Each structure stands twice: as structure tokens, then as C-alpha cells.
């Protein structure tokens with residue numbers, strides 16, 4: 001890839017991750033650096049760049065049209081998470097990224113947030129409230145939705161997924177967490193380990209804007225002490241296989257709970273290759289069922305672009 005990063009020379013960056021889902025982060029409070037998709041791809045390149053599953057730019061909401069629109073209904077969303085996938089494409093939301101984003105704002109001294117405190121931020125998936133906990137962050141990810149509502153209601157499945165390493169095409173359920181997901185249930189850990197995610201699984205029909213694909217194995221027993229357990233691997237739209245996906249974990253919990261029926265719990269733990277994240281369902285003040293995501297956020301390095 002040939003792309004001139006000279007215009008970004010001198011820009012400070014941090015490198016962070018949430019359960020191994022890693023990001024390049026830059027603070028651009030006044031919106032001076034609208035980083036082009038090719039530059040994002042180069043910065044996220046693990047061999048020629050800094051390396052990351054995505055890039056997150058911290059910009060004041062009022063500096064972006066999407067952010068300014070959010071401020072009209074929620075004046076508290078001072079900061080906007082401008083998230084890009086590693087290939088430079090936009091996504092509406094990133095669940096691990098949102099925790100790392102808030103941690104980055106704190107470490108940069110751009111906000112003050114003590115454990116127990118909450119911060120409202122803007123994203124392309126709407127306004128999100130992030131709470132700092134003793135060991136990480138808890139995010140109200142908003143309501144979940146079926147992407148193909150009528151089909152999901154009838155059969156609990158709405159598409160077929162073909163992936164290398166799986167003998168036959170598998171049924172999937174498509175769930176929106178602001179961004180699209182197709183969740184496939186596998187029988188056991190051996191099947192999960194044998195699934196080859198070096199190439200993008202083929203989903204048919206595919207949600208209109210592409211999809212992230214989660215392969216989920218419900219634990220045996222599914223529920224222990226009132227908490228549901230799932231193991232999951234993910235192939236992310238615009239990235240490839242990642243060690244974790246926060247919105248994907250939420251979607252996997254939505255689908256598994258739907259398949260499990262009325263007695264399924266509201267609290268879930270989702271094990272991903274990079275760690276464990278928590279998912280909880282609760283009634284939102286808007287009358288819709290919301291999903292809460294919890295997990296760690298780590299900044300590992302800071303530097304300056306040459």
C-alpha cells in the first residue's frame with residue numbers, strides 16, 4: 001500500500017485494547033485530522049503500520065455533522081467516538097472500542113471520571129452512557145433488534161452461513177446492535193476450534209450493509225448460578241477474525257437467550273479468545289429492552305507519528 005502519512009506527521013497516538021480487540025487511538029478535539037480510509041488502513045497494518053483492528057479518533061461532537069446532530073437531543077455528548085475498521089470502513093458501533101475510548105479520554109486528561117461516575121458520548125450508533133467500574137467499564141449499548149424481524153419470529157433463524165471447516169451451511173440469526181451481526185450456534189468447542197475464519201464466512205441473505213459473523217457455543221449446562229455462558233469466535237466486517245467483539249458478544253447473548261426460551265437469564269458471560277465480557281439485559285427508560293456490555297479497557301503505549 002502506498003499512502004503518504006506526511007500530513008499526519010507529529011500526531012500523537014495511543015495503542016489500546018479491550019479483551020484483545022486492539023485499536024490505534026488519536027485525540028483530535030477540534031476535528032483537524034479527518035483521517036482518510038487508506039491512512040486508517042495503513043496505520044492499522046500490523047506489518048507496515050502501528051497495527052490494530054480499528055482506529056478511534058476522539059473528536060468533539062460539535063466538529064462533526066453526525067455529532068452535532070446528536071447534540072440537538074443530548075447536549076451531554078461532548079465527545080464523539082469516530083470509529084473506523086482496520087480496512088478504513090466506517091462502523092456504527094464498537095463495544096470494546098467504546099470502553100477503550102473512554103479510558104483514552106481519561107488518560108489524555110480530556111475528561112475526569114472516577115469509578116462510579118458516568119460519561120455520555122456520541123457514536124454513529126447514537127448516544128451511549130458509559131459507567132466506570134472498579135475494574136473496567138459498563139456501557140448501555142441501547143436496544144437490540146432483529147435485522148429480518150418476520151423471519152426471526154417464525155423460525156429463530158433467518159439466513160445460512162458457509163464457513164471453511166464446517167461440514168454444512170449453518171443457520172444464523174441476524175441481530176442489530178446498531179451494527180449488524182449474524183449469529184451461528186455450534187455444537188461444541190471442537191467445532192468452534194475447527195472453524196476456519198481466515199476467510200469471510202458467506203452469509204445468505206446478507207444484511208443490507210454486510211455483517212459481522214459470530215460462532216457461539218452454548219455452555220453445558222447453559223446456566224450456572226443464574227448466569228448464562230457462551231464461548232464465541234468472530235469474523236468482523238472490515239477486519240477479519242479478531243480476539244474479541246463487544247457488539248458481537250451482545251448479539252451472541254441476544255440470539256442464545258432467544259433460542260433458549262422464556263426461562264433464559266438476563267445476565268451472560270461471553271468467553272472470547274481474548275478474555276471474557278459481561279452482557280446484561282435490562283428495561284430501558286424508553287420502554288425497550290437494552291443491552292449492557294461490561295469489560296476491561298487497557299492503554300498499552302503512546303507515541304508520535306513520524
Ligand SMILES: N[C@@H](CCC[C@H](N)C(=O)O)C(=O)O
Pocket residue numbers: 021085090091092093094095096097179180212236237238239242244245246247248
Ligand atoms: N470489535 C467491535 C466491532 C467493530 C465494528 C465491526 N467490525 C463492524 O463493522 O460493525 C466491537 O467490539 O463491537
